[in-house]
Amino acid sequence: MTTCRRPLAIALTGCSLAFGVGISVYATSVFAQQEERPDAALNMLVHEPPSMEDLENSDIHPELKSVIRYGHDLFTNTQQLRGENVFNDMNCSSCHLGEGRVPFSAPVWAAAITLPDFRGKNQHVNNLEERIAGCFAYSMNGVPPAYGSDEMLALSAYHQWLATGAPMYPDKPIYGRGFPAPDEPEQAPDYARGETAYQENCAICHQQDGSGHYENGEYVFPPPWGDGSNNWGAGIVRVDTMAGFIYQNMPLGQPRSLSAQDTWDIAYYITSQERPQDPRYNGDVAETAEQFGPTFHKRSLYGQTREHDDHVLGDHDNFGEKGDIKPWNVGMPRFENLPGE
Amino acid sequence: MNQKCLSRFGLLMGISLVTGGALAQQGDAERGQAAAATCIACHQADGSGMNVPNGESWPRLAGLNGDYIAKQLHDFKAGQRQNATMVTFANMLDDQQIADVAEYYSQMPLTPGNGGDEADEALLARGQQLAERGDWNAYIVSCQSCHGPGGMGVGSTFPGVASQHAGYISAQLTAWKNETRSNDPQDLMGAIAKRMSDNDIQAVSAWYATQPGSEAQETAQ
Numbered sequence: 001m002t003t004c005r006r007p008l009a010i011a012l013t014g015c016s017l018a019f020g021v022g023i024s025v026y027a028t029s030v031f032a033q034q035e036e037r038p039d040a041a042l043n044m045l046v047h048e049p050p051s052m053e054d055l056e057n058s059d060i061h062p063e064l065k066s067v068i069r070y071g072h073d074l075f076t077n078t079q080q081l082r083g084e085n086v087f088n089d090m091n092c093s094s095c096h097l098g099e100g101r102v103p104f105s106a107p108v109w110a111a112a113i114t115l116p117d118f119r120g121k122n123q124h125v126n127n128l129e130e131r132i133a134g135c136f137a138y139s140m141n142g143v144p145p146a147y148g149s150d151e152m153l154a155l156s157a158y159h160q161w162l163a164t165g166a167p168m169y170p171d172k173p174i175y176g177r178g179f180p181a182p183d184e185p186e187q188a189p190d191y192a193r194g195e196t197a198y199q200e201n202c203a204i205c206h207q208q209d210g211s212g213h214y215e216n217g218e219y220v221f222p223p224p225w226g227d228g229s230n231n232w233g234a235g236i237v238r239v240d241t242m243a244g245f246i247y248q249n250m251p252l253g254q255p256r257s258l259s260a261q262d263t264w265d266i267a268y269y270i271t272s273q274e275r276p277q278d279p280r281y282n283g284d285v286a287e288t289a290e291q292f293g294p295t296f297h298k299r300s301l302y303g304q305t306r307e308h309d310d311h312v313l314g315d316h317d318n319f320g321e322k323g324d325i326k327p328w329n330v331g332m333p334r335f336e337n338l339p340g341e
Numbered sequence: 342m343n344q345k346c347l348s349r350f351g352l353l354m355g356i357s358l359v360t361g362g363a364l365a366q367q368g369d370a371e372r373g374q375a376a377a378a379t380c381i382a383c384h385q386a387d388g389s390g391m392n393v394p395n396g397e398s399w400p401r402l403a404g405l406n407g408d409y410i411a412k413q414l415h416d417f418k419a420g421q422r423q424n425a426t427m428v429t430f431a432n433m434l435d436d437q438q439i440a441d442v443a444e445y446y447s448q449m450p451l452t453p454g455n456g457g458d459e460a461d462e463a464l465l466a467r468g469q470q471l472a473e474r475g476d477w478n479a480y481i482v483s484c485q486s487c488h489g490p491g492g493m494g495v496g497s498t499f500p501g502v503a504s505q506h507a508g509y510i511s512a513q514l515t516a517w518k519n520e521t522r523s524n525d526p527q528d529l530m531g532a533i534a535k536r537m538s539d540n541d542i543q544a545v546s547a548w549y550a551t552q553p554g555s556e557a558q559e560t561a562q
Binding site: 029030031048051052053076097098099101102201204205213215216218219220221251252253254255 | 470474475477478479480482486487489490493494495496498526527528529532533556
């Protein structure tokens with residue numbers, strides 16, 4: 001058991017499977033009490049967001065309740081904005097599992113207590129709405145709803161309500177934030193090994209060709225690559241972020257069950273596949289990769305040549321279903337007239 | 342080791358989602374009807390099975406995915422799925438007959454699930470929650486994220502569970518929890534069932550027994 005880096009993983013599944021310990025786990029919460037966990041010693045902020053049942057039982061204004069409910073609905077069924085704001089086969093909850101609440105699945109309430117703040121990706125101070133808009137433009141390969149619109153307000157209300165009780169601008173790191181990757185494995189990530197491991201562990205749901213699966217036109221399994229997936233500008237195309245997502249969340253229902261080697265191999269394989277063009281593309285993949293290298297693409301394979309077939313990743317002008325519609329928030333200038341420090 | 346074998350099989354099943362038949366062997370419904378003569382005693386002539394409150398329920402087979410049915414019969418024969426009642430009857434079938442009865446039952450119209458009607462409102466509400474949203478505090482992923490919208494099934498890998506008998510659903514979940522059923526690919530079902538309390542199992546079984554199992558059945562109701 002000592003090989004489990006995170007004690008929580010034991011309670012969850014991965015390790016109990018691997019070690020064949022048939023412990024019963026249903027009593028355990030993923031937000032287990034702070035004092036039960038050694039990482040409390042690490043002095044982190046542990047927050048258990050309220051659930052939708054808590055919302056129904058709370059005594060906040062009924063109008064606010066229904067707006068939060070709408071925000072939750074948009075978050076878990078973002079496909080209702082298909083063709084307007086969403087141009088791929090995803091929901092927000094395709095990547096932020098468990099309705100955006102679960103630790104190590106980039107729980108979204110963290111943004112509500114840490115923003116406004118400077119963001120490296122776009123080099124200026126962002127608020128919560130702008131952060132949400134970012135996931136629309138890249139992860140949803142879409143066009144964000146306008147700032148202040150009903151959809152934007154409802155989504156941000158949902159994020160903020162999830163943060164209920166957590167301190168604003170916390171002075172401690174947030175437990176379970178983001179998609180932390182496992183340590184880099186012994187052998188450098190490998191495409192062929194990744195392909196084999198993907199076919200063994202993932203294709204049953206996401207399909208051999210990564211196209212995901214719709215049943216009678218309804219969302220079931222999202223596509224990890226291809227036209228229906230996120231575009232080249234989305235955070236999850238960074239190999240380490242993909243590795244973190246996979247390790248912490250996949251195969252569905254079995255978090256932290258893959259080895260670090262399998263995880264990184266699969267992440268490398270998936271991020272070596274094609275997907276819709278980065279909306280920041282200027283017509284030349286090498287230039288775009290260089291321009292956004294320091295802030296983003298240095299961690300992705302965008303613009304690089306795939307070894308086995310000499311294909312240059314991202315060298316195309318396929319923007320997916322949204323065609324030549326430009327997300328209005330990408331490259332939008334902010335605070336240009338403020339004097340520098 | 343066991344894990345490895347399961348994931349190999351997972352690969353097979355993955356392909357089957359696309360091609361619609363990894364265990365492909367053409368079945369014939371008419372021959373299937375003849376071969377199913379011995380099955381009627383339990384699964385009934387219309388494939389509806391029976392909910393048996395204090396005993397072993399017989400699952401509805403009508404309208405289940407054909408490849409899923411065939412896989413189960415092969416699993417019974419190979420000892421990968423264990424059930425004293427069923428193994429006798431599975432053993433009577435050769436590969437061709439398995440394909441035939443699978444085809445036969447898969448073509449039958451769905452019949453209603455029983456055993457959920459007496460559940461109280463709170464139990465049904467919990468069941469609906471588990472089915473549609475899961476309970477992530479205990480890392481119970483929603484049933485529909487694998488069994489599809491309405492629990493109506495996805496391809497040949499994820500069988501429809503809506504409109505199945507409550508007694509059968511709860512028996513299967515309990516079997517996975519106690520590791521007496523483990524023929525699922527990649528432990529996908531077992532990992533979830535092990536996190537469920539007995540109350541959760543009762544709740545979701547009652548909920549699905551009361552739900553339509555196909556869009557046709559939904560409009561008919």
